Amino acid sequence: MxxxxxxxxxxxxxxxxxxxxxxxxxxxxxxxxxxxxxxxxxxxxxxxxxxxxxxxxxxxxxxxxxxxxxxxxxxxxxxxxxxxxxxxxxxxxxxxxxxxxxxxxxxxxxxxxxxxxxxxxxxxxxNGALLFEPWTVETSDGSPYRVFTPFWKACRA
Structure with a gap:
């Protein structure tokens, strides 16, 4: 093709x-x-x-x-x-x-x-560089994480 x-x-x-x-x-x-x-x-x-x-x-x-x-x-x-x-x-x-x-x-x-x-x-x-795209890992209200530990836990979930 x-x-x-x-x-x-x-x-x-x-x-x-x-x-x-x-x-x-x-x-x-x-x-x-x-x-x-x-x-x-x-x-x-x-x-x-x-x-x-x-x-x-x-x-x-x-x-x-x-x-x-x-x-x-x-x-x-x-x-x-x-x-x-x-x-x-x-x-x-x-x-x-x-x-x-x-x-x-x-x-x-x-x-x-x-x-x-x-x-x-x-x-x-x-996506050629990231494990998670920025818009795929968000807080429960849809905003981005501001603290690493909760972000990391969400990534591992």
């Missing part, structure tokens, strides 16, 4: 990557993509150490993908615009990614997901 894009962000690994696994299980062709969009990280753009780590991690990811017979596509620009360009170039039918949980990323991802779905694409985001 067709082509899918896997949008890598902070999850620069091929092992234990739910978005990559879901895409490869559903689609014949998978295009792994990393989009450099530091303006979307504001007000906390990447510093020098983070950029060094990112460079090293992208090299390792590219090597791992190459060993698996694939190639990492690197682009720079606004995420939504760049994903649209990649969909147009590749004929992709779906976009997959692992969720990020900081407020800036959640807002961006929500907009990207809505826009791509409105264009008729399948869009799937996965």
């Amino acid at each position: 067709g082509t899918a894009i896997v949008w890598f962000r902070r999850d620069l690994r091929t092992c234990d990557n739910p978005a990559l696994l879901a895409a490869t299980e559903q689609y014949e062709h998978v295009l792994p993509v990393f989009i450099w969009a530091p303006r979307e990280e504001e007000p906390w753009p990447p510093g020098a150490a983070q950029r060094w780590w990112l460079h090293q991690s992208l090299e390792r990811l590219a090597d791992a993908l190459y060993e698996d017979g694939s190639r990492l596509i690197l682009r720079a620009g606004p995420s939504l615009e760049t994903l649209r360009e990649l969909v147009e170039e590749s004929g992709a039918e779906a976009v997959f990614w692992n969720r990020l949980y900081d407020p800036v990323s959640r807002e961006r991802d929500s907009g990207v997901k809505a826009a791509l779905r409105d264009e008729g694409l399948e869009v799937r985001s996965s």
Whole structure:
């Protein structure tokens, strides 16, 4: 079945990557993509150490993908615009990614997901980093825990 894009962000690994696994299980062709969009990280753009780590991690990811017979596509620009360009170039039918949980990323991802779905694409985001997503562990009144011990007990229940 067709082509899918896997949008890598902070999850620069091929092992234990739910978005990559879901895409490869559903689609014949998978295009792994990393989009450099530091303006979307504001007000906390990447510093020098983070950029060094990112460079090293992208090299390792590219090597791992190459060993698996694939190639990492690197682009720079606004995420939504760049994903649209990649969909147009590749004929992709779906976009997959692992969720990020900081407020800036959640807002961006929500907009990207809505826009791509409105264009008729399948869009799937996965939990690629947490045992429990923030909205799944709540107090009895539906608010988030403010103290660790009750939170931990709820997680273990």
